[in-house]
Every structure is written in structure tokens, then in C-alpha cells.
Amino acid sequence: MLSNLSHSLIYFLLVVVGAAFLVSPATATDHIVGANKGWNPGMNYTDWANNQTFFVGDFISFRYKKFEYNVFEVNKTGYENCTIEGATGNWSKGKDFIPLEKPGKHYFICGTGGCNSGMKVSIVVHSLPPPPSASITATKHSSESSKHVSDAAEVASGRLLLLVLRGLVVGLVSSIWM
Ligand SMILES: *[C@@H]1O[C@H](CO)[C@@H](O)[C@H](O)[C@H]1NC(C)=O
Ligand SMILES: *[C@@H]1O[C@H](CO)[C@@H](O)[C@H](O)[C@H]1NC(C)=O
Ligand SMILES: *[C@@H]1O[C@H](CO)[C@@H](O)[C@H](O)[C@H]1NC(C)=O
Ligand SMILES: *[C@@H]1O[C@H](CO)[C@@H](O)[C@H](O)[C@H]1NC(C)=O
Numbered sequence: 001m002l003s004n005l006s007h008s009l010i011y012f013l014l015v016v017v018g019a020a021f022l023v024s025p026a027t028a029t030d031h032i033v034g035a036n037k038g039w040n041p042g043m044n045y046t047d048w049a050n051n052q053t054f055f056v057g058d059f060i061s062f063r064y065k066k067f068e069y070n071v072f073e074v075n076k077t078g079y080e081n082c083t084i085e086g087a088t089g090n091w092s093k094g095k096d097f098i099p100l101e102k103p104g105k106h107y108f109i110c111g112t113g114g115c116n117s118g119m120k121v122s123i124v125v126h127s128l129p130p131p132p133s134a135s136i137t138a139t140k141h142s143s144e145s146s147k148h149v150s151d152a153a154e155v156a157s158g159r160l161l162l163l164v165l166r167g168l169v170v171g172l173v174s175s176i177w178m
């Protein structure tokens with residue numbers, strides 16, 4: 001049974017989530033590799049990646065035939081040579097959601113041989129857009145550039161809110177089950 005504390009926490013959470021939907025249209029993006037073609041041989045994932053903008057907090061997801069293919073996160077050498085030595089992660093569920101937690105280059109390849117048939121993708125993950133204070137300096141420039149900056153600030157605050165919410169949910173869940 002839930003304690004009174006848990007009940008108030010749930011109520012608080014609902015209010016915060018409701019407010020979040022009102023305040024922010026921004027959400028973390030799930031970048032589905034290859035879109036509706038998925039993670040398969042014979043694709044050029046450079047073209048796909050060039051068409052995406054990745055931010056910290058987004059997800060990259062791979063959809064493929066389980067057991068036939070998989071996903072390894074490797075370094076530049078692994079990406080170029082299709083080798084998995086020193087891989088920093090591997091996934092094999094067939095529907096893998098990978099959180100992008102660090103800015104910079106990330107390399108993913110298939111570890112069952114598909115890499116040699118194009119199943120490799122390299123992406124650049126950007127840090128969160130600049131904080132709201134940036135819009136003050138931007139108003140000195142053209143209205144077009146300040147619009148971009150305030151959009152970015154809106155995205156940043158939305159993402160920050162999501163991170164806070166994620167923390168709240170984790171806290172709530174552990175307070176119920178522990
Ligand atoms: C994939 O596309 C990129 C950019 O269009 C190109 O530079 C690259 O050579 C292509 N790779 C293959 C294996 O065709
Ligand atoms: C890039 O994105 C646009 C708009 O979403 C889409 O029409 C186009 O097919 C995409 N190109 C590639 C190579 O994925
Ligand atoms: C990667 O492959 C190239 C040739 O394809 C080779 O010259 C190089 O030594 C390889 N690097 C590693 C770290 O295996
Ligand atoms: C990638 O990892 C392999 C194995 O740990 C290592 O030998 C290689 O030097 C690394 N390459 C880069 C570019 O860091």
C-alpha cells in the first residue's frame with residue numbers, strides 16, 4: 001500500500017507534468033536510424049545522419065532483426081575498420097533505445113558482419129542550446145537571429161524540465177518500491 005507521502009508525491013508529480021505540457025512544447029527526440037528502413041545492409045547511414053541534429057538527452061534507436069544483427073558502440077578505429085575491440089556498449093534486443101548522454105562523436109556499428117555492408121553510423125551530439133540569458137545579447141542583432149536564440153532557449157528549458165522530471169520519476173518509483 002502507498003504511504004501518504006507517496007500519495008502527495010504522486011499528486012505533486014501530476015501537477016508538475018501537467019505544467020510541463022503547458023509550458024514547453026519541446027521534448028527529447030528519438031532518432032530512428034534509417035527511419036522506416038531501419039538498421040539493415042545496403043544503406044548509407046551517413047546520408048541519414050547528415051539529416052539529423054542530435055542533442056544531449058536525445059535517443060538514437062535501432063530497429064532490426066534480432067539475432068541477425070546487433071549494435072556496438074565503438075571508437076573511430078572500430079567504425080573505420082568494422083572491429084568491435086574495446087567497444088563501450090552493445091545492444092541486441094532488435095529494438096534498442098540508446099540515450100545520448102555525452103556531447104561529441106559517437107560511432108555505432110553492427111557486430112555480426114553487417115558493418116562491411118554499410119551498417120555503421122557516426123553522429124555528432126551537441127550540448128544543450130545556450131541558456132535563456134543569451135537572448136539578452138541577441139536582441140542587439142537582427143530579429144531573425146534573436147528568434148533563433150529564443151527558440152534555442154525554449155528548447156533548453158524544455159530539456160532541463162525533462163531532466164528534472166526524469167529525476168522526480170526515478171525518485172518517486174524508488175520511494176514506492178524501497
Ligand atoms: C554515403 O554518402 C556520403 C554522403 O553523401 C558519401 O560521402 C559516402 O561516400 C557514401 N558512402 C558510401 C559507402 O557510398
Ligand atoms: C531528410 O529529411 C527530409 C525532411 O524530413 C526528408 O524529406 C528527406 O527524405 C531526408 N533525407 C534523407 C537522406 O534521409
Ligand atoms: C584499419 O584498417 C587499415 C586498412 O584498412 C589499416 O591500415 C589499419 O592498420 C587498421 N587499423 C587498426 C587499428 O586495425
Ligand atoms: C580504439 O580502441 C582500440 C581498442 O581498444 C584501440 O586499439 C584504438 O587505438 C582505439 N582507437 C582510437 C582512435 O581511439
Ligand SMILES: *[C@@H]1O[C@H](CO)[C@@H](O)[C@H](O)[C@H]1NC(C)=O
Nearest residue numbers: 072084087088089090091111
Ligand atoms: C556486451 O556488453 C556486456 C555488458 O553490458 C559485456 O559484459 C559484454 O562483454 C559485451 N560483449 C561484447 C562482445 O563486447
